[in-house]
Amino acid sequence: MLKLFVHIYLVFVNMKLKLLNYNKIVQLENFPAMSKKCLRCKEPIFGRIDKRFCSDYCRNQYHNSLKSSESMYFRRVNYILRRNRRILLESFHEGQELVCYQNLLNRGFDYTYITNYHINDNGSASYYCYDIGYTYFSYQKIHLLKRDIESNLME
Numbered sequence: 001m002l003k004l005f006v007h008i009y010l011v012f013v014n015m016k017l018k019l020l021n022y023n024k025i026v027q028l029e030n031f032p033a034m035s036k037k038c039l040r041c042k043e044p045i046f047g048r049i050d051k052r053f054c055s056d057y058c059r060n061q062y063h064n065s066l067k068s069s070e071s072m073y074f075r076r077v078n079y080i081l082r083r084n085r086r087i088l089l090e091s092f093h094e095g096q097e098l099v100c101y102q103n104l105l106n107r108g109f110d111y112t113y114i115t116n117y118h119i120n121d122n123g124s125a126s127y128y129c130y131d132i133g134y135t136y137f138s139y140q141k142i143h144l145l146k147r148d149i150e151s152n153l154m155e
């Protein structure tokens with residue numbers, strides 16, 4: 001009787017040890033890789049060493065937000081370029097070919113945004129926002145230029 005009891009006890013202990021071992025393995029597999037954090041939510045990442053996100057949700061959210069900040073950047077640049085063109089065009093419509101550098105600044109012109117530039121034969125540069133541009137005439141004045149869009153498309 002005692003033998004049977006000891007046997008049952010040993011079987012039980014054995015089972016418990018196996019279970020402990022199993023838990024250890026499971027814990028190791030799920031142990032977060034050293035300093036590996038989800039790129040989006042910064043939670044520790046479990047599993048494969050090359051994982052960058054904790055879940056499909058985080059991966060999708062991350063890529064969506066990248067796409068949206070990219071498109072926000074493009075929208076902002078396009079807005080500045082179109083505003084620049086409009087300001088140059090307004091000056092043109094006012095019949096001015098020579099305008100003050102500062103005057104354009106006051107109207108919101110941003111000299112750091114152009115679509116292209118052209119080096120003239122005399123070595124000076126013309127800067128364009130689409131079809132309307134300018135060259136530096138003097139320290140304070142710029143000379144407005146307008147290109148023929150259709151002849152440009154033919155080039």
Ligand SMILES: [Zn+2]
Binds near residue numbers: 038040041054058
């Ligand atoms: Zn995450």
